[in-house]
Amino acid sequence: ATEHRIALIPGDGIGTEVLPPATAVLDKVGARHGITFRYDDFDWCCERYLHEGAMMPANGLDQIRHHDAILLGAVGWPGVPDHVSLWGLLIPIRRQFDQYVNLRPIKVMPGVPSPVRSAEPGLEFVVVRENVEGEYSEVGGRFHRGFADEMAVQESIFTRPGVTRILDYAFELAATRRNVVTSATKSNGIVHTMPFWDELVAEAGLRHPDVRWHQEHIDALVAKVVLDPSRFDVIVGSNLFGDILSDLAAAVAGSIGIAPAGNLNPSREFPSMFEPVHGSAPDIAGKGVANPLGAIWSAAMMLDHLGHPDAGAEVVAAMVDVLGNTPVRTADLGGTASTEEFTKTLLDRI
Ligand code: NAD
Ligand code: IPM
Ligand code: MN
Numbered sequence: 001a002t003e004h005r006i007a008l009i010p011g012d013g014i015g016t017e018v019l020p021p022a023t024a025v026l027d028k029v030g031a032r033h034g035i036t037f038r039y040d041d042f043d044w045c046c047e048r049y050l051h052e053g054a055m056m057p058a059n060g061l062d063q064i065r066h067h068d069a070i071l072l073g074a075v076g077w078p079g080v081p082d083h084v085s086l087w088g089l090l091i092p093i094r095r096q097f098d099q100y101v102n103l104r105p106i107k108v109m110p111g112v113p114s115p116v117r118s119a120e121p122g123l124e125f126v127v128v129r130e131n132v133e134g135e136y137s138e139v140g141g142r143f144h145r146g147f148a149d150e151m152a153v154q155e156s157i158f159t160r161p162g163v164t165r166i167l168d169y170a171f172e173l174a175a176t177r178r179n180v181v182t183s184a185t186k187s188n189g190i191v192h193t194m195p196f197w198d199e200l201v202a203e204a205g206l207r208h209p210d211v212r213w214h215q216e217h218i219d220a221l222v223a224k225v226v227l228d229p230s231r232f233d234v235i236v237g238s239n240l241f242g243d244i245l246s247d248l249a250a251a252v253a254g255s256i257g258i259a260p261a262g263n264l265n266p267s268r269e270f271p272s273m274f275e276p277v278h279g280s281a282p283d284i285a286g287k288g289v290a291n292p293l294g295a296i297w298s299a300a301m302m303l304d305h306l307g308h309p310d311a312g313a314e315v316v317a318a319m320v321d322v323l324g325n326t327p328v329r330t331a332d333l334g335g336t337a338s339t340e341e342f343t344k345t346l347l348d349r350i
Contacts, residue, residue, distance in 0.1 A: 001034045004306055007064040007271070008071050009042045011089070013280025014290035015073020021292035021343035022071060022299040025315055028350045029303070033311045040067065046077035046085050055088030061096050069302050070273040073295065074280040095132050097270035099263035100162065101169050102129035103301070104246040104277060110324035112254035112333055116226055119252055121324075125232040126177075127249055128170040129242025131263055133162045134193075136239045158193045158238070160200065167204035169266065170236035174211045177233050181205075181213040184221050184237035184245060197238065222248055246277055257291030257332040260298035262305060272305055274298040284331075288338045291330040293319060296346070318349045 008023065010016040026037050042064065044056040055075075057063070064070055075090045076082050093099070103126065108114050110121040140155035167183075174181045183201045187194040198215060205213045216224065218241050225232065225245065229252050237245055250259035259277035276294025284290055296315065303312035322328060328345040329335030337345070 001036060002308075003036045003038060004068040005038045005040065005066075006069055006071055006302075007042060007067040008039050009044055009064075009089075010073040011075045011280065012045045012047075012077040012085075013074055013282055013285035014278075015045075015075070015280055017073075017285070017288065017290045017339055018276060018292040018295035019071060019073045021339060021346075022295040024343060024347060025296050025318075025350065026299050026303070028347050029311045029314055032314070032350070033308060035308060035311065040064075044089055045075070046080040049080050049085065049088065055085055060089075061092065064093075064271065065097075067271050068306060069271050071295075071299060071302065072273055072275040074276070074278065076280050078282055091136070093273055094263050097263075097265050097273070098132065098267070099265045099270070099272055100130065100132045100166060101262070101264040101266060102131035102242060102246075103127075103262040103264055104129060104242075104249070104259060105301075106246075106249040106253045106259065108253050109258070109320055111329075112258070112323055114252055114254050116229060116252050118227075119229050123230055123253075125229065125249070126173065126234055127242055127246045128166065128173065128234055128236045129246060130162070130166040130237070130239050131242075132239075133157045133159060134239035156193050156238075158196055163197055163200045164204065165266075167201055167236060168207070170234050171204050171208040171211050171213070174213075174234040175208065179211050180233040181211055182221070182232055182235045183213065183215040184218045184235060184241040185215045186218050186241075187215070188217060193238075201236075218244075221245070225249060225252060250277055255291060255332045256294075257330065258293045258297065260294055260301055262298070262301040264305065272302075274302040274305075288340060289331050290339050291332050292339050292343055296343075314350060318346055321349050322346050 010019045049055050076085050105126045107124040108119045135156045137157040140153050143152050187198045250256040256278045261277050263273040300312040300315035328337045
């Protein structure tokens with residue numbers, strides 16, 4: 001039997017409601033495959049910040065550095081500025097554990113209507129988001145205040161190694177799929193970093209001659225994702241473009257409540273982190289109605305990452321089964337099931 005040590009960080013809002021379903025699913029599928037999970041729970045969240053002045057302890061990252069993986073709910077709550085909560089917890093994990101790939105698959109599930117007419121069940125593509133540099137940088141001033149024309153400034157950082165490694169990841173992933181990479185860009189002369197990104201995309205194309213690639217300006221690209229999503233296989237984008245594309249793509253698949261994410265450290269020097277794409281959803285938190293599928297699918301991605309693709313595939317198959325063959329679903333998908341009822345139905349099908 002295999003045992004994995006998992007760091008659980010439920011975080012804020014519905015993050016605390018969607019992680020228990022994810023661990024219940026892991027335990028159930030694990031039992032079928034001889035895998036046991038040992039969870040360590042970390043109460044790092046906005047409430048901790050309000051009591052102790054920090055989202056996590058000073059040695060927080062050392063406490064989770066040796067876990068096999070991290071499962072996170074969501075970070076952020078009204079009353080604590082988002083830049084404080086996020087730079088205090090989520091972003092340091094991604095950066096210090098060099099989780100430079102944010103992998104965000106999209107699948108139109110049977111029984112989940114897409115708002116996009118041409119998006120049929122089975123349609124799927126993946127957003128590969130650069131996750132540690134780009135527009136999300138710490139370089140440059142923040143606010144320059146105290147005079148009439150006050151301002152905020154932040155520099156984008158695109159490094160040759162940083163861009164090259166995310167592009168290689170995207171091209172190699174495409175080579176295992178339908179062989180097409182779409183690069184999100186904005187190279188028409190305004191954003192100075194993007195011609196450099198494009199140059200490195202062309203180089204990556206030369207290194208991967210069997211993969212077809214093209215680039216689209218981000219503004220036109222978002223329109224195409226809505227109008228004709230079936231054209232896409234792997235979409236690769238910078239940190240901010242990838243962020244925006246992944247919520248858009250989740251909406252194309254029917255709900256942001258389903259979409260999963262893997263923050264991957266491909267070298268495996270540090271643990272990778274799995275979390276739903278959505279946030280803490282203050283508008284529905286505490287009501288027990290959040291869709292747990294984003295967290296559950298993230299847990300399935302964690303199974304893949306830990307070397308159990310069969311177990312991961314069983315979880316995804318159970319999701320497809322419940323959505324396709326039962327009326328049980330949460331309110332975001334037009335149903336009336338609570339988080340708990342939905343989870344129970346899913347567990348019965350694993
Ligand atoms: P959000 O994703 O929390 O919510 C957007 C909308 O989607 C809301 O109407 C919400 O009710 C709905 N929604 C989200 N997840 C759902 C689910 N599982 N089931 C049903 N409906 C769901 O985004 P937001 O409102 O922009 O952000 C709220 C807070 O979460 C902010 O503090 C933000 O910074 C934080 N946030 C954190 C993460 C993260 O931890 N990775 C991601 C996004 C936002
Ligand atoms: C996400 C979130 C985060 C991001 C925020 C909360 C910092 O939107 O994981 O997509 O932009 O990376
Ligand atoms: Mn986002």
